[in-house]
Amino acid sequence: MALPDTSRRSRRRATLAAAAVAPLVLLAACGDDDDGGGGGAVELTLAHSYTETQPQHRCGAQIIADEVAAADADMTVEIFPASQLGADADRIASVVSGDVDIDIQGASALGAVYEPVAVVDAAYAFDDGEHLARFFDSEASDELVQSFADEAGVTTLGAWSAGARHFTANEPIRSPEDLDGLRMRFPNSPQFLMNAEALGADATEVAYEELFLALQQGTVDGQENPITNIDSSSLQEVQDYVSLSGHQANSNLVIIGGVWDEMTSAQQDVLQSAVDKAVEEVPGCVAEDEEKTLAEWEETGDMEIVDDVDVEAFRTQADTYLRENFNEEQLAVYEAIRGVAE
Structure with a gap:
């Protein structure tokens, strides 16, 4: 997979971040500092919901922390994995309030504070992970990222796909018709439940921990x-x-709250560079883990792999449903995403 142009992404996102306003945070030491913030040591908390063995932690959060530490910029990142600082919906509220500094979060949960961003997790919005990377590395995402910052007071530092989402069941799912009569668990968020409707599934809400x-x-x-x-x-x-439907390019956005405006421009550059490094690394780590896992399942027979799913049937059905049911803002985001498809 071709790696994105990180230098361009850093410049573009730094511009967006500099323009973002965090109205919910009162800066304690803005003064007349010409270096972009109040200065001094910065201790950042980074939260996510993944285990320490998953690529989002190993190649994402940990790389961010390690790169920041290596830069010696009077800044540290302490990681709290496995939902230690709250479930997804709770953590985005904590970032907005300033109780958590950085979060690695799926776009659907972020829709709780800015609805249009959840479209990033719409069924078949992206053709694959490279499409998602291309969107966030292009001007096509500028309006979404800036509007999200303006509305919620948080800055998006990067985004990656943590692998495509697929169906599992005790029978193969090759077409939308195969979902008939099956109670399929979907996460309890408006975008995921809309995806279920778009794909033809009977959604049942179950907490991930109880799945x-x-x-x-x-x-x-x-x-x-x-x-x-x-x-x-x-x-x-x-x-x-496991039926390889690939119906969603499971997203992770790296977001930061008002502490961003308290950091010096040098510290902002270091953190942005660390996130850019993670954005490069995570997709490859995910691909390696997926290849290893699928090979193990095929060898052991623990899970039969269904690789002849009629993806086009699912995609066409989902596209029609979403275009008919998105509101104007959501549809604009969806069109922007589809506009950079190859």
């Missing part, structure tokens, strides 16, 4: 997640088939 038990007890028949999440939750123990 294994729900599948084991038959409360739900199937679910959808990236390969790395399926493996980390050991869902292959309670599901027979």
